[in-house]
Amino acid sequence: MEIDGPVCPAAETEPRPIAEVGERRGRVLVVDDDPDMLALLEEALRDEGYLVAGAADTLSAMIHLLGRPVDVLVLDWKMPDLDGFVLLDSVRRSLPNLPVIFITAHNHPDIQRKALAYGAFGFLAKPFPVRLLVAEIQGALINQARERASVASDVSPEGT
Numbered sequence: 001m002e003i004d005g006p007v008c009p010a011a012e013t014e015p016r017p018i019a020e021v022g023e024r025r026g027r028v029l030v031v032d033d034d035p036d037m038l039a040l041l042e043e044a045l046r047d048e049g050y051l052v053a054g055a056a057d058t059l060s061a062m063i064h065l066l067g068r069p070v071d072v073l074v075l076d077w078k079m080p081d082l083d084g085f086v087l088l089d090s091v092r093r094s095l096p097n098l099p100v101i102f103i104t105a106h107n108h109p110d111i112q113r114k115a116l117a118y119g120a121f122g123f124l125a126k127p128f129p130v131r132l133l134v135a136e137i138q139g140a141l142i143n144q145a146r147e148r149a150s151v152a153s154d155v156s157p158e159g160t
Helices: 035-047 058-067 084-094 109-117 130-155
Strands: 027-031 051-055 072-076 100-104 122-125
Touching (some): 027 058, 035 051, 035 130, 051 058, 058 072, 058 084, 084 100, 084 109, 122 130
C-alpha cells in the first residue's frame, strides 16, 4: 500500500481485540485480516483525528457493529471467515445508512461493480494513498450529515 509516511512495523499474527482512541472527526471501523494493513490504517486514521476500531475478521466486526455506534465502515473483501460481501450485505439489511468503503488488493472491475451494487459508498484498490481513504471517509461523513439534515427538515413542522 502506498502511504504518506513511514510504514508501520509488522503486527502480531493473532487477531487483536478492537482498540479505540479519542473521538474527534468520526467513528471508523476498519476490517482487514492483514495485521500490517490493519495497523497501518488504524494508525493513519487516528493521526487524522478519527476514533478508530479495528477488526481482523468479519465476526469481530459484526459483534462490534451490534454493540457500538460507527459512522463509517472500511471493509476488506478477502477475509479468513466470511468475505466482505457477506458482511456488506448484512450491514445493508441491519444498518442501511452506514457508509461502507470497500477495499481490496484484487482490483477487478467485477468486484468494484458488485461492491457498489451491494451498496458500498466507495471502493479503493490496494495499494492506495491513505489520503484517498481519508477523502472517501470525509465524503461519506458529509453525505451522511446531508441525509440527516434532509430527514430532519422533512419531519419538522412547517413554520418552525
